[in-house]
Amino acid sequence: MASLQWPSMEGSGQLGAQVSGAVAASPTGRNADRTRSEILAVASHEFADKGYAGARVDEIAAKTRTTKRMIYYYFGSKEQLYVAVLEHAYTGIRALEQQLDVEHLDPAQAIRRLAAVTFDHHEAHPDFIRLVSIENIHRAEHLARSELLAGLANPALDVLTRILDRGRAEGRFRADVDPVDVHILISGFCVFRTANRYTFNAIFQRDMLDPARRTHYRTMLGDVVLQYLTAR
Amino acid sequence: MASLQWPSMEGSGQLGAQVSGAVAASPTGRNADRTRSEILAVASHEFADKGYAGARVDEIAAKTRTTKRMIYYYFGSKEQLYVAVLEHAYTGIRALEQQLDVEHLDPAQAIRRLAAVTFDHHEAHPDFIRLVSIENIHRAEHLARSELLAGLANPALDVLTRILDRGRAEGRFRADVDPVDVHILISGFCVFRTANRYTFNAIFQRDMLDPARRTHYRTMLGDVVLQYLTAR
DNA sequence: GGGTGAACGTACTAGATAGTTACTTATACG
């Protein structure tokens, strides 16, 4: 019901805890790690679904196999729980991004691949995109205060920077493009497609996430980015 | 304090009502139109600021020169007030869009102009962008139910369609581009820049709305769209 | 100059909601 949509560090669902190095969990009854991660998983989904103010601590507790007391036992307050959800979501996504390997491709193909992977990520993790939207409504006040997330650089940007450097060295890409700007171009397209799906559909009667149009938008994004990078 | 950031139909602030054809408002004391529009203006800002669940009816009332009773008198419920805010916001934006006149420009210049005007709109009406984000968190359930907004087509899309037709007729644009896709490209860039400003800044330490970078992003968008339309 | 209805204010209520207290049970460990 409330499994996380990005790979969690502790396994999201049924009884998947069994944390690697730590204390072996007792098979029966109580299990701190499992309880904590189950609360986190349910809370992630609830906050993503209803927003911070719209989510209810009582309902999060009800969807867990434990009680509200445990939420306060492990997380202290609704706000701290929300921050934990944000941190968990961001670290999970970063772990995914770090896996992408495009060093062996030529610059143009590497850019297409990066754009496609980003595109797929956004489609595969709607809860994450929703959490980001929600956090922007709050002007990123929680994100800015989190010291866990403060220094956390974006691996996608590092990869992008290296691709651009190679492309420039080979004389295939323009010299004056900023990696962050390219990232904005890619993210803007992907985020808009998922985050604004509902109002867009209400007005234009077009579901941007219709599977029939998926490859069309995926290649369109690659085209747009490459054309920008290779323009005279 | 709470003036609307898009042109309202009734004048937002002090005592600007004095509705055109209707009954001349008494200069003193009570004035239905003024009260109603003042509630709407304050509510627009509050909902945009805090979201639907986060906004408080009591606080909206407090920031008005009238009382909570009047909110329920004119709008019925918190939800109906929110729908009224949405409808007011969308009709206001549409009225603005209808003004753009690019028929006298050649297709390429017209596209640049359309992109630039869209770009400016997003920057000038942050409350509208926030309301759209909030409505997307709610999966556009209110927008979809509003019969006022149901048939309301997007004038920007009509303009875009005509520009593309002219460009194709003159052999300057590719034949296989969909106006809605071009709209996605433009909107995606503009919406991302404003709506995701805060989390983006927290992670990349770059304010996408820094005035020093404004023209850079404005021309970048025009370049990207034109390159997409004119690619071999 | 008084009747009428729309516009408005005050004070209240029922229910929801974040957070707490008091108490119980399982588990690790000397």
Next chain:
DNA sequence: CGTATAAGTAACTATCTAGTACGTTCACCC
């Protein structure tokens, strides 16, 4: 084996919040 402590439950409370009951005032019209 027994006890300290981590893990857990259920019931409670203070406060907040959407919505309402009821009374009052103003503008208008005859």
